Amino acid sequence: MDFVQLDHLPLGQPAIVRAIDWTAMPEREGHRLRSLGLEEGVAIEALHKGILFWKDPIAVRVGRMTIALRRKVAASILCEMAA
Amino acid sequence: MLPLVALVGNPNAGKSALFNALTGARQKIANYPGVTVERKSGRTTLPDGRPVELLDLPGAYSLDPDSLDEAVTRDVVLGRFSGQRRPDALVVVVDAGNLDNHLRFAIELIGQGLPVVIALNMIDLAQRDGLELDAAILARELGVPVIETVAVRKRGLDDLLESLRDALNSPRNGEVDRRHIGVEGYEQDSSASPRQEMPHVPLHDLTDGPSPRSGEDLRKRAHQLARMAVVRETQVRQWTRRLDSVLLHPAGGVLFLLALLFVMFQAVYAWSEAPIGWIEGGFALLTDLINASLADGLFRSFLTDGVIAGVGSVVVFLPQILILFLFILLLEASGYMTRAAFVMDRMMAAVGLSGHSFIPLLSSFACAIPGIMATRSIMDQKERLATILIAPLMTCSARLPVYTLIIGAFIPARRIGPGVGLQGLVLFVLYIAGIVGAMLAALVIQRFVTQSRGSSFLIEMPRYQLPRVRDIVLGLWQRAWVFLRRAGTIIFVATIVLWALLSFPKVPVGSEQSQVEYSVAGRIADGLEPLVRPIGFNHDIALAIIPAMAAREVAVSALGTVYAIDAEDEEQAAMSLGPQLTADWSLATALAFLAWFIFAPQCISTIAVTRRETNGWKWPAFMVGYLFALAYAAAGITYWTATAFGL
Numbered sequence: 001m002d003f004v005q006l007d008h009l010p011l012g013q014p015a016i017v018r019a020i021d022w023t024a025m026p027e028r029e030g031h032r033l034r035s036l037g038l039e040e041g042v043a044i045e046a047l048h049k050g051i052l053f054w055k056d057p058i059a060v061r062v063g064r065m066t067i068a069l070r071r072k073v074a075a076s077i078l079c080e081m082a083a
Numbered sequence: 084m085l086p087l088v089a090l091v092g093n094p095n096a097g098k099s100a101l102f103n104a105l106t107g108a109r110q111k112i113a114n115y116p117g118v119t120v121e122r123k124s125g126r127t128t129l130p131d132g133r134p135v136e137l138l139d140l141p142g143a144y145s146l147d148p149d150s151l152d153e154a155v156t157r158d159v160v161l162g163r164f165s166g167q168r169r170p171d172a173l174v175v176v177v178d179a180g181n182l183d184n185h186l187r188f189a190i191e192l193i194g195q196g197l198p199v200v201i202a203l204n205m206i207d208l209a210q211r212d213g214l215e216l217d218a219a220i221l222a223r224e225l226g227v228p229v230i231e232t233v234a235v236r237k238r239g240l241d242d243l244l245e246s247l248r249d250a251l252n253s254p255r256n257g258e259v260d261r262r263h264i265g266v267e268g269y270e271q272d273s274s275a276s277p278r279q280e281m282p283h284v285p286l287h288d289l290t291d292g293p294s295p296r297s298g299e300d301l302r303k304r305a306h307q308l309a310r311m312a313v314v315r316e317t318q319v320r321q322w323t324r325r326l327d328s329v330l331l332h333p334a335g336g337v338l339f340l341l342a343l344l345f346v347m348f349q350a351v352y353a354w355s356e357a358p359i360g361w362i363e364g365g366f367a368l369l370t371d372l373i374n375a376s377l378a379d380g381l382f383r384s385f386l387t388d389g390v391i392a393g394v395g396s397v398v399v400f401l402p403q404i405l406i407l408f409l410f411i412l413l414l415e416a417s418g419y420m421t422r423a424a425f426v427m428d429r430m431m432a433a434v435g436l437s438g439h440s441f442i443p444l445l446s447s448f449a450c451a452i453p454g455i456m457a458t459r460s461i462m463d464q465k466e467r468l469a470t471i472l473i474a475p476l477m478t479c480s481a482r483l484p485v486y487t488l489i490i491g492a493f494i495p496a497r498r499i500g501p502g503v504g505l506q507g508l509v510l511f512v513l514y515i516a517g518i519v520g521a522m523l524a525a526l527v528i529q530r531f532v533t534q535s536r537g538s539s540f541l542i543e544m545p546r547y548q549l550p551r552v553r554d555i556v557l558g559l560w561q562r563a564w565v566f567l568r569r570a571g572t573i574i575f576v577a578t579i580v581l582w583a584l585l586s587f588p589k590v591p592v593g594s595e596q597s598q599v600e601y602s603v604a605g606r607i608a609d610g611l612e613p614l615v616r617p618i619g620f621n622h623d624i625a626l627a628i629i630p631a632m633a634a635r636e637v638a639v640s641a642l643g644t645v646y647a648i649d650a651e652d653e654e655q656a657a658m659s660l661g662p663q664l665t666a667d668w669s670l671a672t673a674l675a676f677l678a679w680f681i682f683a684p685q686c687i688s689t690i691a692v693t694r695r696e697t698n699g700w701k702w703p704a705f706m707v708g709y710l711f712a713l714a715y716a717a718a719g720i721t722y723w724t725a726t727a728f729g730l
Binding site: 025026028029031032033034035036037039047048049050051052053054055056057059063064065066067068069070073 | 144145147149180181182183184212214298302323324327328331332333334336337421424425426428429430432438462463539540541542543544
């Protein structure tokens with residue numbers, strides 16, 4: 001079982017969100033993250049990484065939705081890579 | 084009173100398309116009382132012939148709001164928005180391809196006790212993506228009718244209206260069968276005290292809704308229901324992913340956006356030439372007609388020098404505004420706008436903003452008013468404020484008449500390279516100066532004024548869709564109408580007041596003074612002149628920038644009126660404004676005038692909308708202050724530099 005932070009999840013690698021450090025982000029941002037369906041237990045896949053040399057923000061598939069978030073927030077999301 | 088039905092749903096559920104399909108072009112756009120959240124309403128007819136009023140509520144993810152828009156939705160649904168009666172029924176719009184996320188809000192809404200009909204929208208797109216759904220299972224589990232719809236093709240509308248009729252005929256009056264909702268202990272949100280003064284609620288105080296506990300239950304139930312409703316799911320290669328791999332490519336995405344913006348601004352100029360000619364021709368014809376049929380006198384001067392010269396010079400750039408809005412509407416409807424935000428986010432972060440600010444700022448190139456109103460979607464209130472404060476620095480279309488006039492009169496139409504003209508280059512520099520000024524202002528504002536600790540970027544990226552001609556045309560028509568109404572009211576009044584100030588009192592026959600200098604306006608300008616003399620402004624400019632407080636473009640019509648009234652004979656009056664300015668102004672003065680308009684906050688509507696969006700006079704006062712200071716400094720530096728070079 002391989003665990004990795006979302007900002008380091010390889011593109012196209014299916015994974016499950018295992019833990020989110022809600023304290024690492026402002027309350028409002030955590031709230032919006034939940035609204036967008038990103039929470040413990042959901043299937044996730046990194047689709048695109050950033051612009052030019054920054055590799056920030058990243059686009060991820062959550063369920064049947066695509067959402068964009070910054071690496072800083074992604075770093076507090078722990079994923080387990082599916083086999 | 085007509086039954087009131089509200090359309091509610093997540094952003095990107097296709098709610099507006101459904102609203103357009105149900106109401107057609109007969110829509111009323113206004114604001115909710117006390118807040119600048121757009122209120123769209125219209126009428127539709129039930130199968131039994133009864134008319135109902137439809138209300139298109141702002142998209143929201145839950146009744147626990149993140150933004151002002153969402154707070155309005157919550158308060159209207161809960162019936163505690165003063166000045167807006169509670170809907171008699173809800174049409175909850177959910178994206179069939181995104182049930183997991185959208186059903187959560189639907190379940191929450193059903194729990195509020197109003198009769199509900201669910202529109203399972205964009206069912207065709209879901210099928211295209213390999214999803215096969217069973218609406219009957221959903222209807223059974225939720226205990227409300229579920230109708231499959233494709234709003235953009237008008238599919239399912241009759242069924243939807245039929246269910247709506249039944250729902251309105253047998254209101255359940257707040258009695259909700261909790262078994263259907265399947266959320267134990269989930270309370271209707273009646274515990275919250277009725278808050279009538281919603282418009283004055285500070286923006287940070289948006290969160291009072293269902294407790295997180297019930298939120299978690301909702302999510303679980305939504306997930307369970309979504310799984311039950313999906314009959315079959317096959318993986319198909321999605322269009323959206325293929326397009327995104329190009330449009331969000333680390334390098335290709337940036338190039339595409341730059342190319343798109345280039346085409347957009349080119350189009351604003353190239354496509355507008357012909358229609359502008361028609362409008363000008365029309366007004367010229369009207370002037371001739373009036374000159375031919377009315378005797379020379381005060382009334383004729385009022386019509387031609389006042390009304391036509393003033394309003395005409397503003398209406399003339401309606402084509403440019405519409406072209407810019409056409410692009411913005413297309414980008415929004417196709418789903419590309421959030422990709423543009425994605426591409427721009429990192430660069431915006433460098434000055435303390437985020438991709439969220441990009442969309443309002445892009446709109447501000449057409450007009451700062453819709454731009455400032457679009458900031459409502461920005462979650463972070465500090466970033467939202469900073470974006471509002473810098474939005475007037477984007478070169479809006481109202482500056483174009485000023486820029487075009489001065490550039491045409493003072494900058495030679497010389498080629499300075501293959502395909503690059505000097506005039507175009509100057510215009511480009513003016514745009515860039517506005518952008519650079521805005522970025523620096525954002526940096527300073529976020530650091531010292533809002534003291535933001537960093538922006539955030541978190542956004543849903545909808546699937547790509549072909550925009551529907553109908554929706555785009557409707558959107559354009561609504562924008563055009565708002566603009567013409569503005570030209571017909573604020574600008575019309577400003578023009579007439581200016582004409583009167585310039586025409587009275589009449590200069591005595593045989594006096595040395597000109598009519599302009601003798602008039603009331605001339606005397607006001609006398610007082611202002613010493614203030615602006617150091618930055619190279621002459622009496623005419625002092626005169627023109629007073630009425631231009633109403634709107635920047637009025638500066639052009641003001642100069643037009645000044646010179647038309649001052650013309651000593653027909654020949655001079657016939658001379659167009661440009662050459663007259665060339666004869667009267669130095670190049671240094673002209674350049675200083677351009678620099679002034681990059682920054683000067685001369686637009687009553689922008690100031691008014693800022694006051695409303697920030698709930699007070701503090702921030703509009705700050706905005707006007709810092710922008711005038713910048714304008715004065717920029718014009719001064721330009722003038723002194725130019726004179727030092729002997730221009």
